[in-house]
Amino acid sequence: MAEGTRVVELRKDVEGLKEQLRLSAKRSKKSIEELGGMIAAIVVVMTNNPHNNHNQGQSGKARGESQGNRGHYAGANAYHIPTKCSQVEFLRFNGEDLRGWIYICEQFFDVDDTWFDAKVKLAVVHMEGNAL
Helix, strand or coil, rough: CHEEEEEEHHHHHHHHHHHHHHHHHHHHHHHHHHHHHHHHHHHHHHCCCCCCCCCCCCCHHHHHCCCCCCCCCCCCEEEEECCCCCCCCCCCEECCCCCHHHHHHHHHHHHCCCCHHHHHHHHHHHHCCHHC
16 A cells, blocks of 8 residues: 555656646746847847947948947047947057057957947057057
């Protein structure tokens, strides 16, 4: 009779595990649906973002045309040029190894997809010492 009781206990355990699995699947499905909604919202924001280069194509940028609305004055003497990689440190130039510094700048501009008009301004503000 002890074996019969053991089988009953195992069946209860199996049913409990099945219920936990159903609940887990239900929560996962809900989370996936929420993530889908969040992704859709991000797509809408990115599509409507005027600073998103992917929406504007390469026509103006390839010709080097000015993008007046891209940079803006942050104060009386400060000019802010938004960059995608603002967390990446832009190497300062002190007058040594010009070719190496230019190569690093070009790599940064390529990764950041820096606007044509902003490249010289970004380079100049990162010069110091004899390089000025």
